[in-house]
Amino acid sequence: MSEEVEGVGLRVGVVGTGYGGTELVRLLTSHPHVDELHLYSESQAGKGLGEVYAAWRDADLPLLPLEALEETELDVLFLATPHGASRELVTRWIGRPQVIVDLSGDFRFRDGAVYERFYRMPAAPRSLLEEAVYGLAEFAPPELSRARLVANPGCFPTAALLALLPLAKAGLLRPGSAIVDAKTGVSGAGRSPSLATHFSEVNENVRPYNVFVHRHGAEIEVYLGAGPVSFVPHLVPMTRGILVTAYGELVEPMTTEDLFELYRHTYAGRPFVRLLRPGTYPETKAVQGSNFVDIGLIATADGRKAVVMAAIDNLVKGAAGQAVQNMNLRFGLPETAGLVGRPLYP
Numbered sequence: 001m002s003e004e005v006e007g008v009g010l011r012v013g014v015v016g017t018g019y020g021g022t023e024l025v026r027l028l029t030s031h032p033h034v035d036e037l038h039l040y041s042e043s044q045a046g047k048g049l050g051e052v053y054a055a056w057r058d059a060d061l062p063l064l065p066l067e068a069l070e071e072t073e074l075d076v077l078f079l080a081t082p083h084g085a086s087r088e089l090v091t092r093w094i095g096r097p098q099v100i101v102d103l104s105g106d107f108r109f110r111d112g113a114v115y116e117r118f119y120r121m122p123a124a125p126r127s128l129l130e131e132a133v134y135g136l137a138e139f140a141p142p143e144l145s146r147a148r149l150v151a152n153p154g155c156f157p158t159a160a161l162l163a164l165l166p167l168a169k170a171g172l173l174r175p176g177s178a179i180v181d182a183k184t185g186v187s188g189a190g191r192s193p194s195l196a197t198h199f200s201e202v203n204e205n206v207r208p209y210n211v212f213v214h215r216h217g218a219e220i221e222v223y224l225g226a227g228p229v230s231f232v233p234h235l236v237p238m239t240r241g242i243l244v245t246a247y248g249e250l251v252e253p254m255t256t257e258d259l260f261e262l263y264r265h266t267y268a269g270r271p272f273v274r275l276l277r278p279g280t281y282p283e284t285k286a287v288q289g290s291n292f293v294d295i296g297l298i299a300t301a302d303g304r305k306a307v308v309m310a311a312i313d314n315l316v317k318g319a320a321g322q323a324v325q326n327m328n329l330r331f332g333l334p335e336t337a338g339l340v341g342r343p344l345y346p
């Protein structure tokens with residue numbers, strides 16, 4: 001899918017050896033335009049990645065302390081760190097690597113007060129919030145191509161916004177009518193164990209959580225721009241994947257075929273959006289391990305409501321994959337560079 005761009009070889013760093021950071025390593029180690037890859041870790045510095053993850057036991061990937069960021073010139077630094085930690089790291093290192101791509105929620109809201117309400121911690125300095133470019137890759141603004149700081153979207157917002165933005169941008173979604181029902185795999189909660197992600201709490205169980213108070217509900221509302229959104233996430237017993245089923249009232253009646261044409265037009269030429277023909281619906285297994293988003297849709301018989309379903313891998317399109325896609329767009333590389341792997345199936 002991707003062609004080589006002569007002469008571009010990036011020096012890349014990744015901070016954090018959690019699930020997001022390690023997924024970045026998986027993608028970046030086979031990226032055709034990454035010349036150098038440096039890994040930084042707060043808790044595991046001095047070890048190799050293979051000591052932290054058995055899957056990497058044969059790899060020569062040393063984990064450097066964060067202070068080593070001082071010593072290396074980087075073109076891109078990915079922060080796969082929790083909110084709060086990312087705020088500190090960006091404040092300290094902005095401008096040193098040419099670009100920082102942050103996977104946390106710290107720079108996704110321009111309005112620090114909204115951030116503080118949902119994340120319950122102090123927001124980053126206003127100048128940085130205003131500078132950050134929200135990297136929903138398929139809708140990224142032209143400023144992405146010169147950004148110093150990219151705020152990689154949340155996993156649920158990525159799926160929900162890709163499902164609903166074509167309608168909202170066309171003025172066809174009735175404000176305040178959107179309902180987003182979402183199911184997520186457990187890796188969305190990161191690698192640190194907790195009671196909620198304990199095997200016996202998750203296995204053979206499905207449960208809603210953070211109903212109407214999840215911070216991703218606020219992120220979806222801000223970037224959808226179609227009034228309040230009712231967002232209900234559910235935890236389901238799988239490792240990777242998000243399936244969003246979004247419902248919205250239409251401002252004017254539409255058929256399923258009208259919807260399909262609108263989405264086909266909106267996503268024409270976007271390599272990671274697989275729009276499914278009416279009558280076919282997305283499933284998480286068909287995107288696992290890949291940067292694809294599969295989108296299916298249908299209108300109600302009276303044409304007054306749309307139901308749009310989107311499936312992504314939360315660790316790829318919902319995190320590390322989209323972060324690499326943003327790096328590609330930022331540096332004028334083929335959008336698909338390093339992201340051509342097929343989904344794992346079954």
Ligand SMILES: NC(=O)C1=CN([C@@H]2O[C@H](COP(=O)(O)OP(=O)(O)OC[C@H]3O[C@@H](n4cnc5c(N)ncnc54)[C@H](OP(=O)(O)O)[C@@H]3O)[C@@H](O)[C@H]2O)C=CC1
Nearest residue numbers: 016017018019020041042043081082085103104188190191
């Ligand atoms: N998991 C997912 O599906 C998604 C995650 N995200 C976001 O991406 C970020 C990373 O998520 P994920 O990898 O899943 O989380 P994990 O909990 O698996 O990993 C986070 C890593 O951050 C590092 N870290 C923790 N505290 C600090 C600190 N104070 N300073 C520096 N580094 C620190 C640790 O790495 P080390 O031990 O090496 O120090 C830790 O392993 C989070 O902000 C998350 O919200 C976004 C979208 C989807």
Ligand SMILES: CC(=O)N[C@@H](CCC(=O)OP(=O)(O)O)C(=O)O
Nearest residue numbers: 103104105154184185186188189
């Ligand atoms: C299963 C699970 O717990 N998922 C996480 C996903 C959040 C996330 O990763 O996103 P941020 O970067 O916005 O923190 C959650 O619902 O909070």
